[in-house]
Amino acid sequence: MQLHTLEGYIQNIFLAEQPQGLLLLDGCSRADVDMVCAFITDTLGRPLSDLKLIVVTHMHPDHAGGAIPLKKRTGARIAAHPKAAKWYAGVMGRTAHIIDVALMYWVAQRLGKDRRLAWYAPILKPDINLSDQQTLPGFEDWQVIYTPGHTDHDLSLYHGPSGQVYVADLLVKVKGQLHPPYPICHPNQYRQSLHKVATMQAHTLFCAHVKPLQASDIDFEHIIANAPVLPKNHWHATKNRVIKKLRIPRNA
Template identity: 70%
Template structure:
């Protein structure tokens, strides 16, 4: 088993080479589809049909945006948590989807990346549904861990023989410091998820926005200490700004 690290539009992409099969640990962004296909065909010298599974850890643009297009190009099935399909449902969900796409462009501009086409369907159509504790279809060495908090459907993936794990956005990095992501929609669930991974006896952590890290270099307690106690997302941020302008307190008593 070998994990190849690709530089994506705004995130790292992790492509697993396991014998005669390839596994994509996340659906990346729409802007990354050509780069992933070129890496498989040119760098690895393999046919696109070797991609056997695309996992979507959650529905944000840099994790799900390329999934449908990659499935169309390679024939690989998409696997995700059951709740992923409804994350952007309804009027509020469609608004959140548009905001998340705009935020992705903003992050890209901060990274001095050009504006690229990243729009994708807010409705995921997975072929396989993943539950906590199961192994990935076709990749029995990889265990699925349900780690909600950032969204209500986040997944992490542990390669059990090597004790390596991909945790997507469970931890991010700001000004060189490891911190919780934005948003954190479910603070209590996030803290439990972080604690669960801290206790998983891992060797190496792969994050979407942090270079691979030995677990010994991560202070989970420090990240936990920075986790919000109230939801921190688009809706609550807007509500709090309005409340401050109107002179209302946003603190719960």
């Protein structure tokens, strides 16, 4: 297994090259589709049909936006957790989708990237539903690890033979220090997911927004101890602002 790292629109993209075909560890953004296809054909010298499986670790724009266009161009199947399909369902879900796309553009601007087409369908219909501990169809040396918290359907992917695990947005860096991502929708599950990864046999962690990490260098206990105990997302942030503005002083 050879793991290729590509620089995406706002995130790292990981493409596993194996004898049976190519595995995309995450759905990337819609803005990355042309680049991923060019890498397969021009750099690897392989037909697009060699991309066999695209895993969507969660539904945020930089992890799911490219999945459907890539499927149309390559014929690859899409795999995700069953809860991913309903993440952006309903009025509140559609609103969250718009906010998340806007946040992606904000991050891109801060990274000095130009504005690119990145809108994508909010509802995903995966070909394969993935559950905790199962192996990836066609790539049985990869194991699915259910690591919710950032959303209710986050997945990590563990390659046992090489001791490497892709954890998507489980960890980010703020001012050079490892931190929980934003949002954290399920704080208790997030801490459990950190503990699950900490106790694995993996020695190298790959993240969507952080350079590769050695597991032995990560102070998981500190991160778990300082992780949010209440949800931190768009809705709670808005609600707290409203409450703060409406709060009446006790001595009024």
